[in-house]
Amino acid sequence: MRPQTWKALALLAGSLLLAQASAKTSDSVVPDSVVPETVDALLERVGQWVVAIEVERNEDIPLPFQIRGASANQLRNYFKRPAGPATGILLDREGYVMTSFYNVAGTVQSMRVILSTGNSFPAKLIAKSFRDDVALLRIETNESLPEAGPIWADSSKSQTGQILFALGRSPDPDRLTVTEGIVSATRRNGGRAIQTDAKLNYGNAGGPLVNLEGRLVAMASRVGHTQPQWGLNSGVGFGTSAATLLAILPQLKAGKDIGPFRPPFLGVRGNRNPSGKGAQVRQVIEGSAAAQAGVRVDDVIREFNGIELYNFDHLRRLIFSCEVNEKIRLKIQRGDQVLEVAPILRVIPRGL
Amino acid sequence: MIAYARPGVTRVFLARRSFSFLLSAFLATSSALADSGISELEALRRLERKVVTAIESAAPAVAFLEGGSGFMISADGYLLTNAHVVSDKITNNVVQRPERRVFNVYLSGGKGFVADLVGSDPEGDVALLKLRGNPEVPFLEFGDSDTLEIGQQVIALGDPFLIGSEELFIEPAAPDYQPSASFGIISALHRNSDTYLDAIQVDVAVNRGNSGGPLLTLDGKVVGINGKIETRFQAGVNTGVGYSIHINQIKRFLEPLKTAKGGVVRHGVIDGIAVAKHTSGGPGLPVTRVKTDSPAHAVGFLQGDRILSIDGRPVRSLSRFKGILGTYPAGEEVLVKLSRGALTVELKVVLLEPGVLPYLGIKCDTDPQGGARIIEVDPNSPAGRAGLKQSDVIVLLAGMKVNNHKELDDYLLMRLPGDVLAVEVLRTGGPLKLEVRVAGQTGPEPD
Numbered sequence: 030m031r032p033q034t035w036k037a038l039a040l041l042a043g044s045l046l047l048a049q050a051s052a053k054t055s056d057s058v059v060p061d062s063v064v065p066e067t068v069d070a071l072l073e074r075v076g077q078w079v080v081a082i083e084v085e086r087n088e089d090i091p092l093p094f095q096i097r098g099a100s101a102n103q104l105r106n107y108f109k110r111p112a113g114p115a116t117g118i119l120l121d122r123e124g125y126v127m128t129s130f131y132n133v134a135g136t137v138q139s140m141r142v143i144l145s146t147g148n149s150f151p152a153k154l155i156a157k158s159f160r161d162d163v164a165l166l167r168i169e170t171n172e173s174l175p176e177a178g179p180i181w182a183d184s185s186k187s188q189t190g191q192i193l194f195a196l197g198r199s200p201d202p203d204r205l206t207v208t209e210g211i212v213s214a215t216r217r218n219g220g221r222a223i224q225t226d227a228k229l230n231y232g233n234a235g236g237p238l239v240n241l242e243g244r245l246v247a248m249a250s251r252v253g254h255t256q257p258q259w260g261l262n263s264g265v266g267f268g269t270s271a272a273t274l275l276a277i278l279p280q281l282k283a284g285k286d287i288g289p290f291r292p293p294f295l296g297v298r299g300n301r302n303p304s305g306k307g308a309q310v311r312q313v314i315e316g317s318a319a320a321q322a323g324v325r326v327d328d329v330i331r332e333f334n335g336i337e338l339y340n341f342d343h344l345r346r347l348i349f350s351c352e353v354n355e356k357i358r359l360k361i362q363r364g365d366q367v368l369e370v371a372p373i374l375r376v377i378p379r380g381l
Numbered sequence: 382m383i384a385y386a387r388p389g390v391t392r393v394f395l396a397r398r399s400f401s402f403l404l405s406a407f408l409a410t411s412s413a414l415a416d417s418g419i420s421e422l423e424a425l426r427r428l429e430r431k432v433v434t435a436i437e438s439a440a441p442a443v444a445f446l447e448g449g450s451g452f453m454i455s456a457d458g459y460l461l462t463n464a465h466v467v468s469d470k471i472t473n474n475v476v477q478r479p480e481r482r483v484f485n486v487y488l489s490g491g492k493g494f495v496a497d498l499v500g501s502d503p504e505g506d507v508a509l510l511k512l513r514g515n516p517e518v519p520f521l522e523f524g525d526s527d528t529l530e531i532g533q534q535v536i537a538l539g540d541p542f543l544i545g546s547e548e549l550f551i552e553p554a555a556p557d558y559q560p561s562a563s564f565g566i567i568s569a570l571h572r573n574s575d576t577y578l579d580a581i582q583v584d585v586a587v588n589r590g591n592s593g594g595p596l597l598t599l600d601g602k603v604v605g606i607n608g609k610i611e612t613r614f615q616a617g618v619n620t621g622v623g624y625s626i627h628i629n630q631i632k633r634f635l636e637p638l639k640t641a642k643g644g645v646v647r648h649g650v651i652d653g654i655a656v657a658k659h660t661s662g663g664p665g666l667p668v669t670r671v672k673t674d675s676p677a678h679a680v681g682f683l684q685g686d687r688i689l690s691i692d693g694r695p696v697r698s699l700s701r702f703k704g705i706l707g708t709y710p711a712g713e714e715v716l717v718k719l720s721r722g723a724l725t726v727e728l729k730v731v732l733l734e735p736g737v738l739p740y741l742g743i744k745c746d747t748d749p750q751g752g753a754r755i756i757e758v759d760p761n762s763p764a765g766r767a768g769l770k771q772s773d774v775i776v777l778l779a780g781m782k783v784n785n786h787k788e789l790d791d792y793l794l795m796r797l798p799g800d801v802l803a804v805e806v807l808r809t810g811g812p813l814k815l816e817v818r819v820a821g822q823t824g825p826e827p828d
Contacts, residue, residue, distance in 0.1 A: 067420065068421055071422065190433035192429045210563075210564065213561040214559045214562070215559070216557060217544065217557070217559075224544070226564060226586045241422055261618070262618075264619040265544065302485075303487055303493020304495050339492045346556065349555045
């Protein structure tokens with residue numbers, strides 16, 4: 030292929046990227062439309078929308094939820110971070126900046142966003158999501174901001190093994206920190222996060238994970254959730270996926286916080302016998318969705334929303350993929366009888 | 382400190398601005414291909430396709446055991462894992478004989494099975510299980526670990542921190558039974574770490590829970606079992622130093638494991654020789670002593686021989702000597718090449734369990750009519766369990782005619798603990814055919 034043609038194709042590909050990006054977030058614009066062919070050039074481009082955030086805050090970091098097996102102190106340490114700026118993602122010209130909630134938890138005195146150009150602006154918190162460890166900030170300025178922002182990846186198409194770069198602007202806002210790795214798993218945290226073996230540390234939280242096209246696949250969060258090394262790399266790191274971020278951004282932009290996940294509750298207990306077919310019910314919690322729908326002890330739940338169940342764990346996984354107040358369909362075997370019920374999932378009662 | 386990888390020091394930021402130097406595991410591919418006129422990113426895209434494809438093909442065969450990982454090796458349900466995944470007991474870094482026999486196993490995606498322990502190799506930290514119910518399951522193909530090279534890119538699959546099989550998230554989420562993949566390179570070969578005598582060292586992120594999971598080459602074939610990591614200060618997270626048991630070792634143990642009936646398979650040694658700690662500059666490793674009347678003596682070892690190679694693998698140190706032998710089960714025959722003065726000598730040597738002699742549990746004399754007459758049977762011995770009785774006369778052992786009790790002893794010495802032998806005896810009323818499984822008994826140590 031002649032060099033001229035190649036360049037034309039590259040330009041075309043570049044404009045396609047641009048078109049798709051505009052379809053999702055109308056206000057993100059890519060300054061250069063040529064697909065980079067070196068890692069250096071790719072990271073140079075991506076680096077334009079990776080920002081540093083200086084946060085002045087009190088040590089009164091709230092504990093929004095409990096983690097089984099973690100003490101309050103351990104948890105508080107998780108939400109603390111070492112001195113120095115945090116990393117964030119500049120979303121658009123309107124000055125929206127996304128970061129990990131844990132970078133800004135507690136009573137904030139002031140926040141400044143330092144752009145890749147070196148310009149810095151005060152910012153305020155618009156809204157936060159406990160569930161996905163996201164905080165949305167907005168730069169407060171009358172100046173016009175650079176036309177930089179991420180191109181989003183279709184994270185529903187993420188595959189284990191895809192190469193990722195993790196970028197940060199901590200501890201030095203002037204310089205990008207880059208580590209590389211692969212997508213380790215595509216659907217952690219109930220399908221809302223990805224897992225990566227890219228080396229993620231405190232400074233990465235709130236920073237982007239981008240693919241070989243420079244597209245935003247996920248935002249690093251929940252870094253080092255495994256004890257006792259909160260915030261330190263183990264080769265097991267997490268990022269809230271692009272699909273999740275795109276889904277919650279409108280709500281966050283509207284200034285509405287998102288609370289912790291409310292696990293939906295069916296109200297049956299079973300054993301963890303892995304083999305056999307379906308989920309055998311050992312106990313039905315009084316007053317629960319299952320009780321109201323008439324599920325009984327010794328029933329075997331065969332199907333959940335048309336999905337054939339392997340075992341009780343499988344049932345639990347599918348319940349957790351639903352929302353509170355969602356109506357589900359169960360196919361139940363009771364002796365020789367097969368019946369269908371449609372309970373509405375509720376919240377877990379206190380004490381369970 | 383070594384931690385079994387049911388459990389890693391943390392790596393800190395190393396890379397900053399110099400992007401061209403940071404691509405550790407990707408570097409080989411990207412720079413090599415960049416030379417051939419392909420762009421750096423195109424090289425990485427090609428690598429990515431290989432990695433994605435390898436993981437896609439291998440992931441369905443990954444198993445989640447309670448407390449560790451494993452992988453299927455046959456369609457009818459054989460599964461490999463670490464011995465320390467099926468046995469919690471570890472003393473002096475040696476995994477003890479498993480006490481549990483039955484395990485819950487989940488394949489990628491969450492389909493569950495019950496599996497039985499078929500056999501374990503505690504010294505090598507390998508266990509073989511089989512799923513009940515003759516299922517049809519996806520499985521991994523074996524690669525050839527002898528062809529591995531330092532720097533070669535590899536993938537680890539498994540369940541670090543049990544995040545795919547337990548509820549460890551900040552928010553409640555049921556286990557998703559999706560294995561975790563991590564990518565890196567082979568850091569070293571032939572590593573010696575406690576009972577891992579010939580391990581592959583990798584920089585792939587491996588953590589607690591990865592134990593028993595497969596190490597894959599980019600063609601999706603399994604070349605090792607990830608079993609241990611180096612860690613300090615009880616950090617319990619990956620340090621960039623992990624050890625895998627190579628698959629060619631495991632291949633040699635597979636048949637003994639399959640026939641172990643839930644028991645233990647032992648590693649083999651050259652019974653009756655002592656070797657020097659150092660090569661002292663000469664070729665090979667010197668044999669310092671040969672025990673009179675030992676199996677090694679019988680096969681022709683002489684004091685002063687220098688061991689050049691075992692099965693073609695050069696012996697350049699005591700650790701390689703142990704490393705090579707450590708990859709063979711007792712009962713395997715190896716070819717030992719020796720330097721003896723100006724000569725080069727080759728010996729075929731059957732490896733034996735350390736200090737163990739074949740044992741039946743009978744005392745015999747010679748019957749006047751020919752054959753070995755049993756004068757005493759230990760009821761809790763292989764002979765007792767096989768139904769041999771006092772006054773029985775053994776006339777045939779494993780197809781060989783027994784004329785007197787000396788011959789019986791000689792024939793038995795040619796056998797190994799674990800062998801099942803056909804025995805024909807004369808008992809009042811006529812001939813009788815029985816089967817006896819040879820056990821081991823501690824014999825005299827080399828002096």
